[in-house]
Structure formats: structure tokens, C-alpha cells
Amino acid sequence: MTDKREYKTRQPLSEDSEWTFDLLRLYDKEIGRVAAYYGLGTYPSQIEVITSEQMIDAYSSVGMPVSYNHWSFGKQFMTAQKSYKRGQMGLAYEIVINSNPCIAYLMEENTMTMQALVIAHACYGHNSFFKGNYLFRTWTDAEGILDYLVFARSYIAECEERYGEVAMEETLDSCHALMNHGVDNYRRPAKLSMAKEKNRQQEREAYLQSQVNDLWRTLPPKEAAGKIRKETRYPPEPQENLLYFIEKHAPCLELWQREIVRIVRKIAQYFYPQRQTQVMNEGWATFWHYTLLNHLYDEGKLTDGFMMEFLQSHTNVVYQPPFYSRDYRGINPYALGFSMFRDIRRICEEPTEEDRRWFPDIAGTDWVKTLDYAMRNFKDESFISQYLSPHLIREMKLFDVVDDDRQDKLEIAAIHDDAGYRHIRQALADQYNLGNREPNIQVWDADIHGDRSLTLRHYMHARRPLGESTAEVLRHVAQLWGYDVRIESVDENGRAELISECLI
Amino acid sequence: MSQFVDRRLSGKNRSAVNRQRFLRRFKGQIRKAVADVVSGRNVTDLERGEKISIPAKDLQEPVFQYGPGGRRSIIHPGNKEFIAGDRVDRPESGSGQRGSEGSPDGEDMDEFVFELSKEEFMNYFFEDLALPDLVKKQLSAVPEVKRMRAGFTSDGSPANLHVARSMKQSIGRRLAMSSTPRQELQEAEERLAELAAKGQDDSPEADSLRQEIESLKARIASVPFLDTWDLRYSNRVDKPQPASQAVMFCLMDVSGSMDEERKNIAKRFFMLLYLFLTRSYEHIDLVFIRHHTVAKEVDEHDFFNSRETGGTVVSSALELMHQIIRKRYPIAGWNIYAAQASDGDNWNDDSPYCRDLLINSLLPLLQYYAYVEIKAENPQSLWKEYEYVRSVSPHFTLQRILSLEDIYPVFRELFRKKVTK
Structure with missing residues (x-):
């Protein structure tokens, strides 16, 4: 491609480091033109100019533009605020949201160079990755996510009013503890949609309850039948999606709690591809901001001063x-x-x-x-x-x-x-x-004919044991499950050993 | 083509709710941290926010994760010395090949540090003391202001209309506006009278004079009785109320039996009195007197941090206080408050002398004298004598204190006065 570029006399888009909305539009248009030249397919972008305080707000809700209230977001907020005030953290680099339109934030304090860098990085780099990568295509629904988050927030706020903030906080804490175990690795998820969710939510409540009741039928089983049943486990195959299993089968959860479990599960699923494509996603966006801005420089549209500032920031990253x-x-x-x-x-x-x-x-x-x-x-x-x-x-x-x-x-x-x-x-x-990074934990047995206790199994990898937070997490599982919960580790020879249990 | 949205003006503080939830959830830890901070602060230095740190492990959100052990392989960049098959010692701490541990700013990673605002901080402080809401509000509020007269203005609310002033304006204006026509009227009337005297009453000149008189009278009558710019309103301005000065004497027994815990309670007692005084007085001097068998004026640091042994003679402190008042704080110019904290020990012979000293010399000079006996055993002679003092003086109060909640009742009288005033 280099041969196509020719060095013209420089006609930079701007000389100054101050930005204006007109300039932002101009840069965006130029960057977009070059991105199209390289064939980057993107969602339309919605670029929001915000203040640093708003940026800290956005940071603290894990980048979700709309989010429910929880103390852990407050903790993140205070951490971000502190390090920003001390100047430890530059907030310049992007927050970009995988949605359609793709939302990216620019901070008003930044120079024109930084704004252009973020536009190239977020609105063309990340944006095209969100749109193109197979994991995002399979696991997330850019069209529906904003609506779903709005639904989730209002539902949670409504339940807080009805059942109290404390009950909600307990449920959310427990769900968050299992958030990384709320995804089916092998099954494809259904698409999220606000309309569907709303319409089906009540239906699901009623239906779920009836199913659960059936599962825990209180009629005492006959002696002989009981013995046979003891031999078979429930679920017949181990389940890797802990939150899904709890949502569908936990005996004591209220209907609204099941819905909360579902909301956390859906949000976990939305972030699932991001956890698996960190290197690619950031690498891709960085590669493209570097390539796009260099291309513009070669066309003579950027000043040397712009490039110096850009390269300094780029090299740091x-x-x-x-x-x-x-x-x-x-x-x-x-x-x-x-x-x-x-x-x-x-x-x-x-x-x-x-x-x-x-x-x-x-x-x-x-x-x-x-x-x-x-x-x-x-x-x-x-x-x-x-x-x-x-x-x-x-x-x-x-x-x-x-x-x-x-x-x-x-x-x-x-x-x-x-x-x-x-x-x-x-x-x-x-x-x-x-x-390899997270322990492989599966639902092994729910003793539906006995004491209703739940047994999880940790399939060990390279003999690596579970950390000390295990007992704490188990308490959260028990909180959701409502009966005793225990966890066993299975070593490479298939030998199971009880590590921890939480008796109610 | 991208769309640009300017969101800068739409709300910030989206996380305020989450922050409050965080504070609520970790109330216990924060209260403990605030108590530690208060112990480290000066008596005069309560009203500001503070960095609070609470153990980070308390606020971890647990997830299933790997612990140490087993076999793991980690790729590192920047090899400069190793070849395959090398065996090296495990680094001292941490996992992998970390160059160093600890955060760059030297802050302990085991602590979660955040800022409490002044209001939040004060709330935690008050919580321990079990103050009534009214008092809390009173202490948290800005100093009271008094409305003072400040002359008159030409605009204001009808309620403030000053009638006498307005009528005065009206008279003056009417006089001024009608003076020319009245002069002309007088001249015309005089001329008409002259004509009449000459018997020319029916002459055309007289007719025209009569006409002129009519029109002048009409002009005079048309001057409005009360016009909008006559109106005057009473003007009032806010003047901050605490405009005088006070001195607060802190007396404390530092004999061996006053341990850290007792001193901490005493400190809160002094802080609360100080806080109260700041609401009422613009300028406050603090005098710290510590005593065992002899009394000594010291600075705040020594006051709270030194510890001595030996017996206790309370009167030595009272005498010193009396001297200081005479020397430095003439009662004409100062409101004098005193707060005494002790564990109740005193030489038996000394207590009656203290009583007399208080009743005869000190209390007449003082606005208020508060005595607390912190975690004392059975009431001793000093307590009994002081009880007598209370029975004769309304400015004296005393209280036995076992925990922080007991402090407030000492000041109940003081605050009640303030509230009803």
C-alpha cells in the first residue's frame, strides 16, 4: 500500500491542540474514509463527549452505560476517583461499548490528538472487532444490549422497592460470586431482546415455579424405587453453568430472585467474549489506530506535532x-x-x-x-x-x-x-x-430425593488446588441453593476429595 | 458517519448511589476507622473530611480461583540469561519472577483507602455519641445568623412596608411637585382680588384669571397622593450570630490510673464541647491544664500523650485555672467554659477545698462547668462534693461515663438552653 501514498505538501486538518465539535467531525470523517479504504466494517458510532467525573462514573460500572445499583460499583468508583485525583491514572484511553450504535466516550480535557487517537482506536478498531469477531457475533447482541440493561435496571429497582435493598444486595452478591460460572461454553445462547424479555418474564415466572415444584414433589417415594433412584444422579450429566442450574433448579428461590440470577447470567454472557479476546481486541484496535493515523500523516493531513504526541502515547500503551x-x-x-x-x-x-x-x-x-x-x-x-x-x-x-x-x-x-x-x-x-485461568467447576449432584444438598466438583488442572476464597463462595452458593452445599476436587486419576462444605 | 453527542451537561454523580451503598455496607469498619482517626486528631480539628482506610480483605468479592500449588507454566518476556533446562530458585515472595513487590506510592495494598467528606465524617463521629437529632442538626449547621435592621430600601416585600417613611416621602414629593402651580395660583388669586377691589370683577381679564385658577387647581389636585416611588421598606441584613469570643479550659487528670481508653473518651468529651462552642462563638481559645499533684499548662499534644504517676490533687488545677483567668481572660471580654475529665481519684482532704474553690472563686466567673468521671469505681469524695456544687449552681454539671454514649447527657443542659433561646 505504501506505494500508493505520495508525499504532498502538508495540509493538516488542524494545527492547534484544542478541539471543537467541527474538528471532531472532520477528523472522524477522515479517519472513517481511511478505515473504509482498508475495508473495516463497523457499526455506526455514537461518540459522546463527557467530563472526567462522568468518565469515572462510566469506569465504575464496568463500562456498562446503564447499570443497576450495587455497592461493588461504588467501591470501583471510589478506587477510580482516588487514583485519578492522584494523577496515577490517565483516563484518556477508550471506554467503548459493544452495542449498535457503538458508543464511545471522549473526555473533554483531552487534546485534539488524543481525541483523534481514541476515535481511531475505539470507533474503528474495537468497533470493527465487535462487529466481525465470531465470539461477539455468537454471544452478544449489539442491537439488544442497551434495551436489556435498561430492563435489568428497572426490574432490579422495582424488586428493591418490593423486597428491600438488603435482600437484593444479598442475592446480587451471591450471583456476582458465581458470575464467571454463568456461561455455557458449548451451547449457543439465544439472542437478547427487550421486548421478548418483558413479554416472557411473567410467563416464565409462573412456568418455572410449576417446574420446580414438580421436581421437588413432596410425596415420599416408595422404598424400592428410592433405592434405584439413589443410583442415578441428578443432573444426569455434570453442568458447567452454575447460575443456569441454580436459576432453573434451586428449590427455595423466590421468583424475583430467579430473575436476578438470570439477569446476572445474561450480563456475564455479554462480557464472556471480552474475557476471551483481550489480546486480540486490544491488539486489533491498537494496530488500527496506529495504521490509520500513520496513513493520514502520510497523506499530509496531520502535523509533526500531532504525530509526536500520538506516538508518545502509543508507545506508552x-x-x-x-x-x-x-x-x-x-x-x-x-x-x-x-x-x-x-x-x-x-x-x-x-x-x-x-x-x-x-x-x-x-x-x-x-x-x-x-x-x-x-x-x-x-x-x-x-x-x-x-x-x-x-x-x-x-x-x-x-x-x-x-x-x-x-x-x-x-x-x-x-x-x-x-x-x-x-x-x-x-x-x-x-x-x-x-x-486454565479459572477453575473448572461443575454441578455434579443435586440430591433431589434426599436432603436436597448440592455437590459441586472441581476438576483439577495440573494439580492446582482451589484458593482460600472457596469457602466464602460456597456460602454464596448455599445462600442461593437454600440447602447444604459441598465441593469436591477431582484429581487427574478421577479420585474425588471433599474440600469444603457449607451446611445450612 | 459517526454521531457526536455532547453529554457534558447531563448528570454526573451517577455513582453517588453506589457510593452510599458502599458506605452503608461497610458501616462497621468505617466507624472503627473513624474512631481511630478521631483519636489522632486535635480537639479543634474535627470538622474536615478524612482519608479512611479499611482492610481490603473485608471488601473482596469472592470468586472461585486457584490457590498456590500444583504445576503451572508461565511465559515471561525479556529473557536475558536463561537457557532451556535451567533451574532457578523460587523468588522470595509472590509468584513468578516479579521484580519487586509493593505499590509505587508505598501505600499498603492490604488497605482500601478512600475519602470521606466532612459531613460524612461528622455523621460517623456523632453516631457513637448518640446525640439527639436536633443537636446533630444544630452542630452540623452553619453558624446561626441574626436579622439586623439596616436602614430602608426603595424595594422589598409588602410585609416590610414602612408606612411612616412612605408617607413622609409622599408629603415631600407632593410638596415639591405642586409648588410651582401653587405659587402661580396664589399670584392669580391675588390679582383677581385686586381686580375685584377695583370693581372690575366682570372684566374679561377677571374671567380669564378665574379660568387659570380653575386649571391650576386641577393641576394641583392631579398630583398623586401616594406614588410607587414614595414607598419605603424596612431593610434587614443577616449578621452572623457568634460574634464574641470564648475560652475553653480543658482540665484532665493525668495520673497513672488514666489509661489510653479513658483519655480517648475524655478527648471526645472535649471535642464535643469545642464543637458546641464553635457554633456560638467566633473565636475560641483553648487552654489545656493537666494535673496530678501539681498542675501545669501544656499544649494539646502533651495534654493527651503524657502520662505521669503519683497521686492526684484536683485543686491544683482549679487554682491554676483561676490564675490564668485573672491574668489573661478578663470576664468582661470572654465567655469562659471549663471541662474537666478525671477518673475520680482525689486526696480526700482536697475535695472539700475544691468545692469551696468552685463555689466561691470559679463558678461566678464561668458560663459553664462540666465534669465527667470516666470509668470510675465507686463514687469517691470528689464526686460527693461536686454533687453538692451542682445543687447550688445551675452552671455546673457532672456525669459518670462508662462508654461514649454517656457523654452527651453532660451537655444536655447546655444544648437545651441553646435550643430554646
Whole structure:
């Protein structure tokens, strides 16, 4: 593409660092033009100019534009406010909401450069990712989310009035504790829609209750039949979606509580793709703000001063401190994602002999198409295992440290050399596998014919045990379930061991 | 094409509700933190917000997560020394290859720190003291103002219309507006009289004079009796009420039996009196007198932090206070308040002397004297003598205190006076 650009005499869009609405529109139009040139498909954007206080507000409700009231949001708010006041946190970088139209926030305090950067990053980078990536297409409904959040908030407010804030807070606390276990990994979800939700909510209440009653039929089962039933577990297959199971089968929940469980489950599901595409999503947006603004610069539409400010901010974002640095906090997803997309473009445009061996499919192809394909069809785990190149492994000097509690020392399992590339690539991909990051916990048995106790099972991965918060979470499960709850760990040999229980 | 929306003017503080919920939920921890903060503050320094920190583990939201142990592999960037197969020691703390621990600003990560506003802080402070709502309101409110007369204005509400002033204006205006026609009228009448004297009463000149007289009379009559710009209204302005000065004596026993806890209760007692005085007086001096067998004037830090041993002679403090009043605070210019905290110990011989000293020398100079006996055993001689003082003086009050809630009743009289005034 570079050959198509020609260096003209500079006719910058603006010289000043002050922004105006007219300028914002002008920049947006230019960035949009270049984005279309590279074939980025986006939802229309709604760009909202807000103050820093409003930005802190937006931060604290996990970026949801509409959200119900809960103390934990207050805690986040106070944290954000504190660090902003101390100047620890720049609020400049985006909040962008996966909705149609895609909502992005600009802070009024920012310079024109930063506004342009955020527009390119959020309204064209993230926006196109939301629209294109398969996980977002499957799991979230950009059309319906705002309506659903409005529904959720008003429903929760209504229930607070009817049943009291304390009861609501307890229920929400318990649901939040299980939020990460509220998603079916393998089943496709139904689309969210405000109209449907409202119409069906009452219907569902009545229906659910009748089902539950049936499940817990109080007639004493006959002795013989009881023995046989004891042998079969309920549910017949383990369930990974704890919140779903509770919503449908918890014996004592009030109808409104079931609806709350459902709301939290739906919101968890909405954020599920974001948790799985952090590297890709940020990398993609960063790659595009970098590419789009450079393109405009090459066209002579941006001043040198603009570029200096932009590059400073950009470099801060994609800086990866080495492991021995004081600032090291693990791998920076912006840095990894940005480097990978740049690397794919390099492989397409200037493949080396090594690249041709490792990536015969993409070496020398059209980079725009290749990147688009990569963006659409992967999540972090598969993206890394597909595209992390030896070149980048060397560049980042990646190495694998194995910490085994049976060994008295750490082992360096692989480094950035010929023998280690595949190992590193696989290990890094595994690191982004959600299943590796969060314990795999499933509903094993609900003793519907006996004491109604619930048994969860933790399927251990690499012998890693559950942390100390387990008992606390179990209390929340028991709160929702209403009867005894216990959790067992199952080791690699299939041996189950009771770790914790919460008796009511 | 994107759409731009300017949201800057639509509400901020969307999180205010969530913040309140947070405060409500962690009330217990916050109250404890506030109590700690109050202990560290000066008596005069209560009314400001504060950074409060509560243990972070209390407000964690639990989720299922991995604990330490098992086998895990972590990819790190920036290798400069390792090759595959190396074995290295585990770093001292934390997991992985962290370079350093601890946050950059040196703040403890185990604490959640946030700011309470002045009002919130005061609310937590009051909560412990079990103040009646009316008093709380009184203390939290801005100083009272008094409406003072300040002359007259030309506009105001009808209720403030000043009739006499308005009529005065009216008379003056009517005089001024009608003076020329009246002069002309007088001249015309005189001329008419002259004509009449000459017998020319029917002449055309006389007729025209009569006409002129008529029209002048009409002009005079047309001057309005009361016009809008005659109206005068009483003017009143707000003048802050506390305009005088007071001195507050803090007396405390620092003998060995006054431990930290007792001192903390005493401190709140002093704080509350100070807070009350700030509502009534513009300027307040504080005098700290500590005593065991001898009394000494000290600064606030020493007052609360020093600890001495030995017996207790209360009269030494009262004598010192009397001297200081005579030397520095003439009663003509100062309102004098005194607050004494003690655990009740005193030499038996000294107590009757204290009583006499109070009744004869001190109480006539004072607005109010409050005595608290903190966590004392059985009432001792001082208490009995002081009870007698109360029976003879309305400006004296005393109270035995076991916990923070008991402090307020000491001031009940004081506050009631204020409320009914």
C-alpha cells in the first residue's frame, strides 16, 4: 500500500491542540474514509463527549452505560476517583461499548490528538472487532444490549422497592460470586431482546415455579424405587453453568430472585467474549489506530506535532517491560496483540525463509485480507497458537517458567530458540485459555430425593488446588441453593476429595 | 458517519448511589476507622473530611480461583540469561519472577483507602455519641445568623412596608411637585382680588384669571397622593450570630490510673464541647491544664500523650485555672467554659477545698462547668462534693461515663438552653 501514498505538501486538518465539535467531525470523517479504504466494517458510532467525573462514573460500572445499583460499583468508583485525583491514572484511553450504535466516550480535557487517537482506536478498531469477531457475533447482541440493561435496571429497582435493598444486595452478591460460572461454553445462547424479555418474564415466572415444584414433589417415594433412584444422579450429566442450574433448579428461590440470577447470567454472557479476546481486541484496535493515523500523516493531513504526541502515547500503551523490571505485571495484552498483528502484516508483505516454512498459507498474501480473516475467526488462545511466529518470540525474548510444587526449584522449560518455539507458542496459548485461568467447576449432584444438598466438583488442572476464597463462595452458593452445599476436587486419576462444605 | 453527542451537561454523580451503598455496607469498619482517626486528631480539628482506610480483605468479592500449588507454566518476556533446562530458585515472595513487590506510592495494598467528606465524617463521629437529632442538626449547621435592621430600601416585600417613611416621602414629593402651580395660583388669586377691589370683577381679564385658577387647581389636585416611588421598606441584613469570643479550659487528670481508653473518651468529651462552642462563638481559645499533684499548662499534644504517676490533687488545677483567668481572660471580654475529665481519684482532704474553690472563686466567673468521671469505681469524695456544687449552681454539671454514649447527657443542659433561646 505504501506505494500508493505520495508525499504532498502538508495540509493538516488542524494545527492547534484544542478541539471543537467541527474538528471532531472532520477528523472522524477522515479517519472513517481511511478505515473504509482498508475495508473495516463497523457499526455506526455514537461518540459522546463527557467530563472526567462522568468518565469515572462510566469506569465504575464496568463500562456498562446503564447499570443497576450495587455497592461493588461504588467501591470501583471510589478506587477510580482516588487514583485519578492522584494523577496515577490517565483516563484518556477508550471506554467503548459493544452495542449498535457503538458508543464511545471522549473526555473533554483531552487534546485534539488524543481525541483523534481514541476515535481511531475505539470507533474503528474495537468497533470493527465487535462487529466481525465470531465470539461477539455468537454471544452478544449489539442491537439488544442497551434495551436489556435498561430492563435489568428497572426490574432490579422495582424488586428493591418490593423486597428491600438488603435482600437484593444479598442475592446480587451471591450471583456476582458465581458470575464467571454463568456461561455455557458449548451451547449457543439465544439472542437478547427487550421486548421478548418483558413479554416472557411473567410467563416464565409462573412456568418455572410449576417446574420446580414438580421436581421437588413432596410425596415420599416408595422404598424400592428410592433405592434405584439413589443410583442415578441428578443432573444426569455434570453442568458447567452454575447460575443456569441454580436459576432453573434451586428449590427455595423466590421468583424475583430467579430473575436476578438470570439477569446476572445474561450480563456475564455479554462480557464472556471480552474475557476471551483481550489480546486480540486490544491488539486489533491498537494496530488500527496506529495504521490509520500513520496513513493520514502520510497523506499530509496531520502535523509533526500531532504525530509526536500520538506516538508518545502509543508507545506508552504498547510498552512491554521485561520480567526483571519493577513495572513488570505480566504480559501486556496491548503489546502482545499489537506486535502480533504487525507481525502478521510483516509476514504477508516481507516474508523471510523462516516465515514461509512456518506460515505457508499467509506468507506473501494480501495483508488486509489475512488480518481480517484472523480477526474474524479466532479467540486469544487459538489466535496465539495459530499466528505467534518465531520472529516475534525472539523479538520479545519469551521464555517459559514452570513452577511445580513437587520440585524445589523453578524450571526454565523453553526459551526463544529453535527447540523452544512450538513449546512457547503452545504454553502461551494455554495461558490464555479461560479454562486454565479459572477453575473448572461443575454441578455434579443435586440430591433431589434426599436432603436436597448440592455437590459441586472441581476438576483439577495440573494439580492446582482451589484458593482460600472457596469457602466464602460456597456460602454464596448455599445462600442461593437454600440447602447444604459441598465441593469436591477431582484429581487427574478421577479420585474425588471433599474440600469444603457449607451446611445450612 | 459517526454521531457526536455532547453529554457534558447531563448528570454526573451517577455513582453517588453506589457510593452510599458502599458506605452503608461497610458501616462497621468505617466507624472503627473513624474512631481511630478521631483519636489522632486535635480537639479543634474535627470538622474536615478524612482519608479512611479499611482492610481490603473485608471488601473482596469472592470468586472461585486457584490457590498456590500444583504445576503451572508461565511465559515471561525479556529473557536475558536463561537457557532451556535451567533451574532457578523460587523468588522470595509472590509468584513468578516479579521484580519487586509493593505499590509505587508505598501505600499498603492490604488497605482500601478512600475519602470521606466532612459531613460524612461528622455523621460517623456523632453516631457513637448518640446525640439527639436536633443537636446533630444544630452542630452540623452553619453558624446561626441574626436579622439586623439596616436602614430602608426603595424595594422589598409588602410585609416590610414602612408606612411612616412612605408617607413622609409622599408629603415631600407632593410638596415639591405642586409648588410651582401653587405659587402661580396664589399670584392669580391675588390679582383677581385686586381686580375685584377695583370693581372690575366682570372684566374679561377677571374671567380669564378665574379660568387659570380653575386649571391650576386641577393641576394641583392631579398630583398623586401616594406614588410607587414614595414607598419605603424596612431593610434587614443577616449578621452572623457568634460574634464574641470564648475560652475553653480543658482540665484532665493525668495520673497513672488514666489509661489510653479513658483519655480517648475524655478527648471526645472535649471535642464535643469545642464543637458546641464553635457554633456560638467566633473565636475560641483553648487552654489545656493537666494535673496530678501539681498542675501545669501544656499544649494539646502533651495534654493527651503524657502520662505521669503519683497521686492526684484536683485543686491544683482549679487554682491554676483561676490564675490564668485573672491574668489573661478578663470576664468582661470572654465567655469562659471549663471541662474537666478525671477518673475520680482525689486526696480526700482536697475535695472539700475544691468545692469551696468552685463555689466561691470559679463558678461566678464561668458560663459553664462540666465534669465527667470516666470509668470510675465507686463514687469517691470528689464526686460527693461536686454533687453538692451542682445543687447550688445551675452552671455546673457532672456525669459518670462508662462508654461514649454517656457523654452527651453532660451537655444536655447546655444544648437545651441553646435550643430554646
